Amino acid sequence: MRAERLLVFVWMLGLCACSHMAQLTGIQSKPKDFTPIVRFVDLKIGETAQVKLANGKTATVKLLDLKSERDSVLHGIWRSTVTVEVNGEKARLLNGNYNLPQLVGGVQIDCTATGDMAPESHEDHWELKKDARLRLWPKGSRLIEKGTFTPPLQERILAGTTWYDNILMSAQGKGKFYYHSGMDTGGVEKLCPVVAATDGLVVQLGDAHLDKKDHPPIEPRYDVIYIRDDRGWYYRYSHLSSIDPGLKLGKRVRMGRRIGYLGKEGASGGWTHLHFEIKAPTPDGGYGTQNGYAYWLESYVDQYHPAVIAVAQPRRSVRVGEGVVLDGSRSWAKKQIAKYEWTLDDGTKAQGACLPHAYSVPGSHREILKVTDIDGNFAYDIMSVLVVDAQPAAPAQASRQRPRQPSVMAFYWPTLGIKPGDPVYFSSRGNGADGYDVYDFDDGTSTVRVRSNIDTAGHAENGYAMTVHHFKKPGYYFVKVSRTDAETGRRGYHMMVVPVGIKP
Secondary structure, three states: OHHHHHHHHHHHHHHHHHHHHHHHHOOOOOOOOOOOOOEEEEEOOOOEEEEEOOOOOEEEEEEEEEEEEEOOOOOOEEEEEEEEEEOOEEEEEEEOOOOOOEEEOOEEEEEEEEOOOHHHEOOOOOOOOOOEEEEEEEOOOOOOOOOOOOOOEOOOOOOOOEEOOOOEEEEEEOOEEEEOOOEEEEOOOOOOEEEOOOOEEEEEEOOEEOOOOOOOOOOOOOOOEEEEOOOOOEEEEEOOOEEOOOOOOOOEEOOOOEEEEOEOOOOOOOOOEEEEEEEEEOOOOOEEEEOOHHHHHHHHHHHHOOOEEOOOOOOEEEEOOOEEEEEOOOOEEOOOEEEEEEEOOOOOEEEOOEEEEEOOOOEEEEEEEEEEEOOOOEEEEEEEEEEEOOOOOOHHHOOOOOOOOOOEEEEEEOOOOOOOOOEEEEEEEEOOOOEEEEEEOOOOOOOEEEEEOOOOOOOOOOOOEEEEEEOOOOEEEEEEEEEEOOOOOOEEEEEEEEEEOOOO
16 A cells, blocks of 8 residues: 555656656647637638637628729739628728728628739739638637737837738739738847747748648748647748757747747848748638738737837838828727827828828838827827839839839837837848948937948848947937938938837
8 A cells, every 4th residue: 555655656746747847848748729719711702601600609791892902013902802791781801911800790800811812923822712711700709819829029019110911012023923921020130039929839940840741831941930839820930040949840839938039031032020920721621821910919919008009001102193091090099099190201290090192202201100099198100102203114014023212121129118228229221232321310319320231142141230229218219211322312211110218
């Protein structure tokens, strides 16, 4: 009897030791996969489906229409709008692009992909065979299970340049276009840590990977990590400057664990950013990219408790004299938004969530949006508008890239928790050849010149220039970085909002 008790005691000690080691290493035993809150449905125009929601209720969904709008510069689709009917109530939904779900017919619904882009995309990211892919959640439900997702960059939302799902990037020739998949978020290379957005299994670690037959979405490349979570979703982290050596292929990681640092490796186009993409099972058995912005924003709100998030995205490209709508309607607030205010780079000030505007001068324009709630809380974002000469090009002759304009890419770190006197690191890279970027820090100090793009190769160590600045007082600073193109003599600039001594 005493021997049996001793064996039980030793067995329990072993269990405790294993549990302790799992906590130390970040490795967990794999739990059974679970069904996520969200439901997906693919529909053709005129088709109706019965969708069983996570709360057991059924929603009747019909796709009524799909409308595409083309960009006058690149001639690709810059916006797709679907008209749906949910439980007898009609509504229009915009495809991807910083849009959050709407409440329609007692159901939360959004559109994560449309079939108009797939035939002319240079790559099929969505595996969508019909006209639209919709996502549905119960009324009042979270969008993703609490405590199961965190932003892969622990930075202020929209602080860096972003290219999110389904945005038109460039013409690729022969009637094809590059429509973005996933979420690109710019930052300072080698300083911005990248963390695991979820608990999950490491199925790809650079060039090493598990069997692709078991994990179809993976795409081996030296700068890429894929993690599969317990929903059966795959998460791609690309362009990493380094991968944490403690990660092990085939082992589990915990949400929030650092997995590497942001960089410009791989097919980054030479700009420093994290490419983050979610591949989820499609209704017909494949794997397609789904919009991750709604999950990112919801978990950001959980973590940092902002009162207001100003959103002036996505960026636009137009021709001289062409009207454009500066759109702040995607902004978010915990309480009601009371005011939208625009400060344009031509000195104009105006109010309204959506502001019609036309440009008479080509170049890069940055328009400041300030959003204020009913309690006086406010936040800023900046909309980028690329304006090119008025003469349109025929679609067949559209450039493979956006028309050449002087520009500069710039980022700062950290973006959260900056106190007066703290060092803030700025990095920038002007386009074209070797030249100088000029910083105006908006605090009365002298401008600073840094030499960037000394080596124009995309992955060059001396592509970006770095400078450090200390802001002495709390407040919002609109830091402007400008670059003059040696060939055209035109000046382009980038603007960043830097909050000092201010909570998210």
